[in-house]
Amino acid sequence: MTLGADLLTLTDEGLYCPQGGFHIDPTRPVERALITHGHADHARAGHGAVLASDETLKIMAVRYGEGFTGMRQRADAGETLDINGVLVSFHPAGHVLGSMQIRLERGATRVVVSGDYKRQADPTCAPFEPVACDVFITEATFGLPVFRHPEARDEIAKLLASLQTFAGRTHLVGAYALGKAQRVIAELRAAGYDRTIYLHGALEKLCRLYEAEGVDLGPLETVGRRSKELAGEVVLCPPGQLADRWARRFGDPVTAIASGWVRVRARARQRGAELPLVISDHADWDDLRATIKETGAGEVWVTHGAEEALVHWCRGEGLAARPLNLIGYGDDGEAELDAGAAIPDGVPAGETTERETMAGKAAGG
Amino acid sequence: MIRFARLLDRLSFEPRRSAKLALMREHFIETPDPERGLALAALTGGLSFRHAKPAMLRALVAERVDPHLFALSYDFVGDLSETIALIWPNGEGGDASPPALQEVVARLETARRGEVPALIAGWLDTLDETGRWALLKLVTGGLRVGVSARLAKTAVAGLGSLQPDDIEEVWHGLDPPYETLFAWALGTGERPRSDDPVPFRPPMLAHPAEDRDLDDFAPAEFAAEWKWDGIRVQAAAGYDGSGALRRRLYSRTGEDLSAAFPDLVAALDVEAVIDGELLVVIDGEVRSFNTLQQRLNRKSVTAKLMASHPAAIRAYDLLSLDGEDLRDLPFRDRRARLEDFVARLASPRIDLSPLVEVAGLEELAQARNAPETLHAGADAQAIEGLMLKRWASSYVPGRPKGQWFKWKRDPHRIDAVLMYAQRGHGKRSSFYSDYTFGVWREAGEAGEELVPVGKAYFGFTDEELAEIDRFVRQNTVNRFGPVREVRHDTEVGLVLEIAFEGLNRSTRHKSGVAMRFPRVARLRFDKPPAEADRIETLEALLPADERAPASLRKTRAG
Numbered sequence A: 001m002t003l004g005a006d007l008l009t010l011t012d013e014g015l016y017c018p019q020g021g022f023h024i025d026p027t028r029p030v031e032r033a034l035i036t037h038g039h040a041d042h043a044r045a046g047h048g049a050v051l052a053s054d055e056t057l058k059i060m061a062v063r064y065g066e067g068f069t070g071m072r073q074r075a076d077a078g079e080t081l082d083i084n085g086v087l088v089s090f091h092p093a094g095h096v097l098g099s100m101q102i103r104l105e106r107g108a109t110r111v112v113v114s115g116d117y118k119r120q121a122d123p124t125c126a127p128f129e130p131v132a133c134d135v136f137i138t139e140a141t142f143g144l145p146v147f148r149h150p151e152a153r154d155e156i157a158k159l160l161a162s163l164q165t166f167a168g169r170t171h172l173v174g175a176y177a178l179g180k181a182q183r184v185i186a187e188l189r190a191a192g193y194d195r196t197i198y199l200h201g202a203l204e205k206l207c208r209l210y211e212a213e214g215v216d217l218g219p220l221e222t223v224g225r226r227s228k229e230l231a232g233e234v235v236l237c238p239p240g241q242l243a244d245r246w247a248r249r250f251g252d253p254v255t256a257i258a259s260g261w262v263r264v265r266a267r268a269r270q271r272g273a274e275l276p277l278v279i280s281d282h283a284d285w286d287d288l289r290a291t292i293k294e295t296g297a298g299e300v301w302v303t304h305g306a307e308e309a310l311v312h313w314c315r316g317e318g319l320a321a322r323p324l325n326l327i328g329y330g331d332d333g334e335a336e337l338d339a340g341a342a343i344p345d346g347v348p349a350g351e352t353t354e355r356e357t358m359a360g361k362a363a364g365g
Numbered sequence B: 001m002i003r004f005a006r007l008l009d010r011l012s013f014e015p016r017r018s019a020k021l022a023l024m025r026e027h028f029i030e031t032p033d034p035e036r037g038l039a040l041a042a043l044t045g046g047l048s049f050r051h052a053k054p055a056m057l058r059a060l061v062a063e064r065v066d067p068h069l070f071a072l073s074y075d076f077v078g079d080l081s082e083t084i085a086l087i088w089p090n091g092e093g094g095d096a097s098p099p100a101l102q103e104v105v106a107r108l109e110t111a112r113r114g115e116v117p118a119l120i121a122g123w124l125d126t127l128d129e130t131g132r133w134a135l136l137k138l139v140t141g142g143l144r145v146g147v148s149a150r151l152a153k154t155a156v157a158g159l160g161s162l163q164p165d166d167i168e169e170v171w172h173g174l175d176p177p178y179e180t181l182f183a184w185a186l187g188t189g190e191r192p193r194s195d196d197p198v199p200f201r202p203p204m205l206a207h208p209a210e211d212r213d214l215d216d217f218a219p220a221e222f223a224a225e226w227k228w229d230g231i232r233v234q235a236a237a238g239y240d241g242s243g244a245l246r247r248r249l250y251s252r253t254g255e256d257l258s259a260a261f262p263d264l265v266a267a268l269d270v271e272a273v274i275d276g277e278l279l280v281v282i283d284g285e286v287r288s289f290n291t292l293q294q295r296l297n298r299k300s301v302t303a304k305l306m307a308s309h310p311a312a313i314r315a316y317d318l319l320s321l322d323g324e325d326l327r328d329l330p331f332r333d334r335r336a337r338l339e340d341f342v343a344r345l346a347s348p349r350i351d352l353s354p355l356v357e358v359a360g361l362e363e364l365a366q367a368r369n370a371p372e373t374l375h376a377g378a379d380a381q382a383i384e385g386l387m388l389k390r391w392a393s394s395y396v397p398g399r400p401k402g403q404w405f406k407w408k409r410d411p412h413r414i415d416a417v418l419m420y421a422q423r424g425h426g427k428r429s430s431f432y433s434d435y436t437f438g439v440w441r442e443a444g445e446a447g448e449e450l451v452p453v454g455k456a457y458f459g460f461t462d463e464e465l466a467e468i469d470r471f472v473r474q475n476t477v478n479r480f481g482p483v484r485e486v487r488h489d490t491e492v493g494l495v496l497e498i499a500f501e502g503l504n505r506s507t508r509h510k511s512g513v514a515m516r517f518p519r520v521a522r523l524r525f526d527k528p529p530a531e532a533d534r535i536e537t538l539e540a541l542l543p544a545d546e547r548a549p550a551s552l553r554k555t556r557a558g
């Protein structure tokens, strides 16, 4: 029995604290849910009661409507709550607006559930705060040493350079609606880009929410009926829209994708990125390792991505580590989109007969 | 090196020809000599240092990275150079600044074999991910960023008001870093004085003949020749300033093949430029394309191979003779000069491609499918069909309309581009042996795209299987279980000549056609994928009653 198993167990719904009687980021409706952040794979509708940061509650209300939960309770960063003898506190995770790590303490055991997090600076949310613990449950979306995210400003510089080279083409940037889109906009502003940025309708509500929460995004407008007149402008849309009919209205746009995955060329190409922008809201390999060390945890549970490499590294560092195969996460736009990908349909098989014979003959000859 | 890396990075993701040209032009304008010229040399395959081998790179990275983590990463990324570029520790180089391309090229050209690993490791330490990726592409000799030599030269031409063929004509007399070429292209210098007595002359190409092209075919206006199953070449010989005869053998894309065919080059001892077919001829008989292929893709050749696979040229045009440019003459006159020339030459290595003298279209159609019934004799199996050349045609580079046609014999053969490869079964389970191939079609705003038209899993030899398998592994862009998607764009891809027995309309398939009995007839590593066939070529082969009206086809394509 590992240390953290006293406090948290794995159920079909996800992580569960039996003593406290609550789930964390459950993947199905439960009675009581603690939610780290507003991404759809972590924050689902239909729970009996939700405890989350104020921003996360607002994000959920925007996405699911005000009736997304029976009861809601706001958790302020750093404030400690006692839930059936378990001390619970929320701490900024630096992932998206309102994202939190959740710390649990009972007896001598302190567990931190990271949720999704990053260590890079992000003008649109509070920075990650390291929290000392015995057991650290970390995400590992980019848990391979090939993932070391460059500075976002350098990636934005690529976009600005392309706007100069291809001044007559719309620059269509695929960015997830919650977090990534606002970060790309804020980084563009930080780089001095002050023209109106155009949004696919699906991004508008969350951008307005960010603005209402005090994040300055500069002049924004929805694309609406505009099409070719947006030549030379920056347009943001959800990544799924890049290959959709909707994108055709811009004629011959430059297709950019803001994601950590586009660091790997084959993946970038697979998604149709002509201008890959390696901008991620998850910790990269170096930051995952640094964060694990910073927490002082002797035991690490690795979830949400490439568990194997990080577990291997932890063990090499003398830490107890195990993969936690949580199912149903990784749907926040940085997750593996190609899981269900297959060879394009309609590939003719040829009307050959005697395949085995012929194949054998060719191989032998 | 950093600018060059950025250029390669952008090019590698850019599918549009026009955008690739824009990126290269921008690079050539903003980058000073000699860096831009070395970039041009790299893009045109003109750098000549010894390339680093994968084993050496693996050894380098093994010194720095946990092998288990490397293995997991390589498995995820799928490309050795890229994995190393991404996983290489950052910040090991201290204050050292990244090398200029010039330094990389100069050091690698002079380095002894044992010095190369330390050089590369030192540079990797100073570069970032993109820089390391570009460096590794460069030192392993395979840029694979979807830019052909021709496209890079087109970008240079576009710096000012030159045409790509202007560049081709001076190209072989120039060396990296091409300072005089850039000056000329930018309008700040004279046309580089070409001391090259044997420049490449861009070839004239034929259109595939479809039935409708021949509907109002006037036999008297056309010469008919056999179409030989070899490689189109240009054999050129001319005197240089010192009075020495210089000779060169070019592929039809301007690649210099001389080193692989010294036997043939030696036979060119008259000042002339011949357009013809490269073949292997033994005892006066043309051998199969496969036999010829064993002499291709080689930097040098052994005496043994030359003896067992003697090369010859079957000449069909004469572009220049005794310093006189004949290209403006009509084909009728050039042909007369050619016949006279070949007769005088009397070389066993250079003979004349005979004319097919028949009266009408009907007989031509028969000759196309049964060349052995005419004068082709023992060489009939090396005939792919007919060439129809307008007697009045002057020799115009490119593919002028209505002048030359190629009319292939049955079985139907098309040049398709390999798109996906799947691992085989049993004995072939470690080989990518099942191929999905496609042909070009129009894709609206996006330009041209490949649409899959069939699958083939036989027709090749074991050696060819190994070659395709190597290509697949080196050009994988995606994996779907046992299936790999390989690079298949206009610039990079493997052209497969597919032979098949017939074609039917099919609603089950995206392309709308299904092939009967498709097989890989041969590998066309020599053919740029952009020149593979188009869907229209296939649709024209459909039985007349299965041809969909054009409007229907358009809907499907959209």
Ligand SMILES: [Zn+2]
Binding pocket: A037, A039, A042, A095, A116, A332
């Ligand atoms: Zn998330």
Ligand SMILES: [Zn+2]
Binding pocket: A039, A041, A042, A116, A304, A329, A330, A331, A332
């Ligand atoms: Zn997540």
